[in-house]
Amino acid sequence: MQWETVIGLEIHAQLATKSKIFSGSSTAYGAAPNTQANTIDLGFPGVLPVLNRSAVSMAIRLGLAIEAEIAPRSVFARKNYFYPDLPKGYQISQFELPVVGKGEVELVMGEDDIRVIGVTRAHLEEDAGKSLHEDFHGKTGVDLNRAGTPLLEIVSEPDMRNAKEAVAYAKKIHQIVRYIGICDGNMQEGSFRMDANISVRPKGQEAFGTRAEIKNINSFRFLERAINFEVERQIDVIEGGGTVVQETRLYDADKNETRTMRAKEEANDYRYFPDPDLLPLIIEEQDIEAERSNLPELPDIKRKRFQSDFGLNRYDAAVLTASRVLGDYYETVVKAANGEAKLAANWVMGELSASLNRQGMDIEQSPLSAEQLGGMLLRISDNTISGKIAKQVFEAMWNGEGDADSVIEKQGLKQITDSGAIESIIDDIMAANPGQLQQYRSGKDKLFGFFVGQVMKATQGKANPRQVNELLKSKLAG
Numbered sequence: 243m244q245w246e247t248v249i250g251l252e253i254h255a256q257l258a259t260k261s262k263i264f265s266g267s268s269t270a271y272g273a274a275p276n277t278q279a280n281t282i283d284l285g286f287p288g289v290l291p292v293l294n295r296s297a298v299s300m301a302i303r304l305g306l307a308i309e310a311e312i313a314p315r316s317v318f319a320r321k322n323y324f325y326p327d328l329p330k331g332y333q334i335s336q337f338e339l340p341v342v343g344k345g346e347v348e349l350v351m352g353e354d355d356i357r358v359i360g361v362t363r364a365h366l367e368e369d370a371g372k373s374l375h376e377d378f379h380g381k382t383g384v385d386l387n388r389a390g391t392p393l394l395e396i397v398s399e400p401d402m403r404n405a406k407e408a409v410a411y412a413k414k415i416h417q418i419v420r421y422i423g424i425c426d427g428n429m430q431e432g433s434f435r436m437d438a439n440i441s442v443r444p445k446g447q448e449a450f451g452t453r454a455e456i457k458n459i460n461s462f463r464f465l466e467r468a469i470n471f472e473v474e475r476q477i478d479v480i481e482g483g484g485t486v487v488q489e490t491r492l493y494d495a496d497k498n499e500t501r502t503m504r505a506k507e508e509a510n511d512y513r514y515f516p517d518p519d520l521l522p523l524i525i526e527e528q529d530i531e532a533e534r535s536n537l538p539e540l541p542d543i544k545r546k547r548f549q550s551d552f553g554l555n556r557y558d559a560a561v562l563t564a565s566r567v568l569g570d571y572y573e574t575v576v577k578a579a580n581g582e583a584k585l586a587a588n589w590v591m592g593e594l595s596a597s598l599n600r601q602g603m604d605i606e607q608s609p610l611s612a613e614q615l616g617g618m619l620l621r622i623s624d625n626t627i628s629g630k631i632a633k634q635v636f637e638a639m640w641n642g643e644g645d646a647d648s649v650i651e652k653q654g655l656k657q658i659t660d661s662g663a664i665e666s667i668i669d670d671i672m673a674a675n676p677g678q679l680q681q682y683r684s685g686k687d688k689l690f691g692f693f694v695g696q697v698m699k700a701t702q703g704k705a706n707p708r709q710v711n712e713l714l715k716s717k718l719a720g
Contacts, residue, residue, distance in 0.1 A: 244445040247473050248453075249408045249438060250400035253415050254393050255425040256369070256433040257300045263368050263392035264291030264334065264520075271431050275385040279371075283390035285330030290519050293318075297392040298523065300424035301341045301366055302533040304394060307418050307540055308361055310345025312530055318366075318520040321512045327371035327384050335395075337514040340365035341523060347418070348542055349410045350560045359411050360399030367393050372432075388432075394424070400439065400450065405469035409462050412436055417541055421566045429460045436465055440472045442480070451476070452486040456493050456500055468493035472500050544569050552576065552583035561591055568605045571612045578616020582623050589619060593636055610640055618646035628707055631655050655704065661713065664697070664705055668717050671696045682718055693718065 262269055265282035282289045305312040319337040342364035349357040371386040396415055402408045416434055419425040427434045436459045441451035456472060459465045471493075476486050490507075491500040539547075541563050548559040548569075563569045568590075575586040594615065598608060618635055621627045627635060627650060638649040650656055671693060672679050682689040697710050 245442045245473075245477050246445045246447075247403055247469075248400045248441045248443065248450055249402040249404075249469060251398045251402070251408060251412060252437040252439070253396045253398075253412065254369075254435045254437075255304075255396060255415070255419045255427075257297050257392040257394055257424055258426055259294055259296045259300070259392050261294060262390035263294050263297050263366065265390055267390060269391050271428075273387055275374075275383070275387060277387065279329075279386040279389050283329070283386065291334065291517075293520065293523065294392060297366060297394075298341070298525070299529075299533055300392075300422075301364065301394055302525065302530055303422045303424055303537060304364055304396070304419065305342040305345065306530070306534055306537055307422050308342075308345035308347055310361060310364070311343030312525060313339060313341055313343060314525055315339065316341040316365075316523045316525075318517045318523070319514045320517050321367075321514055323507075323512060325370065326382065327373045327386070327389070329371065329386060329389055333368060333370060334517055334520070335367035336365035337509070339522075341525070347411065347414050349407070349414055350545075350556060351407070351410060353555060353557050357401075357407060357410075359401045359407075359414075362397045362399050364394055364396045367395055369393050394419075400441075405466040405473075408438065408469055409466050412462060412465060417564060421538060421541055423538075432460065435460055438465065438469055438472075440469055440476070441486070442473060442476045452488050454486065454488065454500070455490045457490055457503060459493055464493060464495050467495070467498055468500060471498060475500065538566065541566075541569075548572075552587070554583065554587055558587050558591065562587060565605065571605055571608075574612035575616040575619070578613045579619035579623065582619050585619050585622065586616065589615060589636075593633065597636075597640055609642065610636075614639055614645055621646050621650065625706060626650065627655055628703070630703055630707075661709060664701075664709055664713055665717070667697055667700050667705070668693075668710075668713055671700065672717065679718070683720065690714065690718070 257263075259269060261267060262283060265280055267280045267283055268278050270278070282291055302312055304310075316336060317339040318334055320332040321335045321337070322332045324331055340363040344363070345361040346358050347361065349359060351357055369388050369391040371384055371389040374383040374385055398411060402411060416427050419434070420427045425433055429435070438456045438459065439453045440456065441453035443449065443451040454472060454476070456468050459468055472491070479486055489505050490503045492503045493500050544563045545556070545559045548554050548562060549556060552559075554562070562572045572586060572590050575590060576583050579586050594608065594610065598605065618632060618639065621635070622629060622632050634653070635646055635649050635655060638644075638653065639646060643649055644652070675693075675696070678689050678692055682693070693714055694710060697705055697714065698707075
């Protein structure tokens with residue numbers, strides 16, 4: 243039987259506020275355990291939550307970025323469950339009336355493959371604390387610093403049909419929240435976490451199969467592996483005569499498997515009801531317009547502009563707009579290189595990206611400024627250096643030896659463009675290799691590469707390659 247996979251994602255983006263969603267406690271990462279939770283976060287009797295305005299602004303910004311409905315009136319609810327890291331015995335979230343309604347995001351899966359994935363909703367909620375199992379000798383420690391940290395839970399439609407699409411969607415949401423400055427996207431620190439709802443059904447069947455939810459995945463690589471494992475597991479269960487159970491599962495990256503965590507709860511298990519301590523959230527049109535005016539250029543718009551302004555194909559433009567910082571870096575390189583957009587794209591995606599990857603650096607940490615790289619590209623375009631010599635210049639600049647002009651001057655790397663000088667060198671090489679010359683003129687065309695190599699060797703790679711080719715063709719032809 244042929245099977246179809248159905249995937250929906252719930253993404254928890256930690257909002258980049260300085261204080262928690264309902265209290266003034268700090269959200270700074272890395273503090274000593276239980277030093278950043280006050281009486282409001284812990285739900286002491288008599289305390290009242292006060293909504294953080296910045297968290298609301300960030301939710302509105304996300305809604306605008308995915309062209310979603312923004313609710314003029316939304317309501318906070320209590321989600322009741324008991325767990326050691328949930329000090330109040332309930333989580334303040336949103337249920338029936340979320341702040342952000344239906345929206346969509348566009349995925350570039352290939353040059354001519356565009357997918358549109360629906361977003362069902364995005365709602366504000368508070369995070370729970372963190373259970374710690376290491377170093378407690380069979381016991382569990384609880385750190386409540388994270389309790390009350392503002393989250394925006396972004397829930398997709400079940401529109402994805404394989405792990406690659408799910409990863410592309412998660413990366414797109416990650417890109418958007420970083421572009422608009424509402425989340426730092428740091429997955430190691432838990433700022434961006436993913437839950438995957440996965441089911442399978444026979445191809446052609448409209449009804450969804452029974453789904454399992456994989457909780458708290460914190461890397462795109464693990465997301466892909468977890469989905470692929472879970473799909474195979476469900477197919478094996480059904481084809482073996484069993485039934486898939488609706489449940490919550492965890493992904494074990496060390497064993498590359500999912501395992502049962504608990505039976506999947508339904509909404510009524512949580513006994514949702516409106517939080518009596520919080521008034522409905524009212525968002526005026528002027529609030530929305532204020533956030534709209536502060537939005538940066540969004541990644542899809544920037545990609546399309548790079549295609550039209552710089553003549554880039556869709557794939558290259560998508561790579562160069564993957565992050566806001568990378569897009570800004572590239573544009574600065576193009577400006578410094580006097581509009582050499584394609585050359586700039588090749589170097590930013592090629593030599594620069596490779597060097598950053600080797601050093602484990604982000605673009606923000608590049609030792610080479612965009613102006614410096616653009617300055618070097620100018621020397622390629624005006625024939626001062628060749629593309630091959632440029633790699634030497636790039637390496638010297640990367641190692642802090644100065645700008646392109648300084649390196650070229652210091653190391654004597656200026657390209658030879660004097661036709662007379664190149665011709666003289668060609669004449670000497672032809673005279674020194676009469677046998678190869680005769681074979682070439684007898685029809686052994688492959689020897690052309692030999693003569694090119696000899697000229698470049700004699701000039702220490704400094705001769706202009708285009709001139710060498712043109713002059714050699716003429717001279718060898720006799």
